[in-house]
Amino acid sequence: MAEFIELLQTRRSIRDFEDKAVPQELVVEIINESCLAPSAQNGQPWRFIIINTKEWIWRLSDESKKNLLAFIKEHPDAPIKKYEAALRDRDFNVFYNAPCLVYIGGSKKNRTLQVDCALAACYFMFSAVERGLGTCWIGLGMNIEDPELREHIGMPEDYRIVAPIILGYPKSVPKPPERSAPQIIRIVS
Amino acid sequence: MAEFIELLQTRRSIRDFEDKAVPQELVVEIINESCLAPSAQNGQPWRFIIINTKEWIWRLSDESKKNLLAFIKEHPDAPIKKYEAALRDRDFNVFYNAPCLVYIGGSKKNRTLQVDCALAACYFMFSAVERGLGTCWIGLGMNIEDPELREHIGMPEDYRIVAPIILGYPKSVPKPPERSAPQIIRIVS
Numbered sequence A, B: 001m002a003e004f005i006e007l008l009q010t011r012r013s014i015r016d017f018e019d020k021a022v023p024q025e026l027v028v029e030i031i032n033e034s035c036l037a038p039s040a041q042n043g044q045p046w047r048f049i050i051i052n053t054k055e056w057i058w059r060l061s062d063e064s065k066k067n068l069l070a071f072i073k074e075h076p077d078a079p080i081k082k083y084e085a086a087l088r089d090r091d092f093n094v095f096y097n098a099p100c101l102v103y104i105g106g107s108k109k110n111r112t113l114q115v116d117c118a119l120a121a122c123y124f125m126f127s128a129v130e131r132g133l134g135t136c137w138i139g140l141g142m143n144i145e146d147p148e149l150r151e152h153i154g155m156p157e158d159y160r161i162v163a164p165i166i167l168g169y170p171k172s173v174p175k176p177p178e179r180s181a182p183q184i185i186r187i188v189s
Helices: A002-010 A024-034 A054-074 A079-088 A113-130 A147-152 B002-010 B024-034 B054-074 B079-088 B113-130 B147-152
Strands: A047-051 A100-107 A134-137 A159-168 A184-188 B047-051 B100-107 B134-137 B159-168 B184-188
Touching (some): A002 A113, A002 B002, A002 B024, A002 B113, A024 A047, A024 A113, A024 B002, A024 B184, A047 A054, A054 A079, A054 A100, A054 A147, A100 A113, A113 A134, A113 A159, A113 B002, A113 B113, A184 B024, B002 B113, B024 B047, B024 B100, B024 B113, B047 B054, B054 B079, B100 B113
Parallel strands (some): A184 B047
Antiparallel strands (some): A047 A100, A100 A159, B100 B159, B134 B159
16 A cells, blocks of 8 residues: 555645636545544534635635634734735635635534544545645635625534635645654653 | 555444554554644644553543543533443443554644644544554543543643544454435535
């Protein structure tokens, strides 16, 4: 399984995409494989929303930027402050003009939603790479509050977004960011 | 990369292990690969604790069971109530007598700790399978509060356990649990 180790070691977050749509059946295939992830008590709380048009992806970017800027105004000491200039830039699309965006999330009531959806997102990212696609988890893209917008994309009222994942054909693959040495606090043996 | 798809489709949670230790260098190798996971703003907040003795794994199982039973007493309507009989059973080891337990977690102060550590745990589980090992994420094994016990295993005061993962050589591989059809709420295109 040398290929898998290679995949694990070469998967990168992609923020630069070819101007080429991702066939919808491919997205659905990737979602099918994401659902093979384990979940607490096999609860499978993940629910997917696919946004396949650049226009709507822009609208969601604008909505998320607006809400993040409001948050920064109220919490000027928050770490996200460092993104303020980018968020004020009208030309900055938090989704990097990707042709496709998938929200992975589910009901707020589910206590293990965060970790279950993160595992599904991990499967999603590997499944996508395996098909020659690139992905990036966009933390700046999850602040979607406008009720009309939420309704248009089908987001149930109690839906919490855990992982906004962009998807597309990579134009360039960046070098890996620096990794710290693994921090093993203790080995009890 | 047919092997990867196979790996993704055949990875199972393992709760039945050979009575055979996992070489420590293998655990460290797997942790090294886990650190290749992406994290919010490349924060890499994951910190690992390896428990490599059955005696200490039992102690941690007993501690977690004790705290879960206290929780159930206070919250008799909580879903975890269904595990009460098992938790009262002195012979039930929440870690299924696995030879090795790894805690993945980090500082409570980190806002993205849950999802970042879940991604590292996902890498961990794939990296382990690739080496012929089996894993299971043990949700019942994370309630470690006793200060002496925490100190013995090196857990810093502000450490939150996100993923308790057991590790060992599988004795049997169960059938996959049933999966619901993927729930795609909407495709906006």
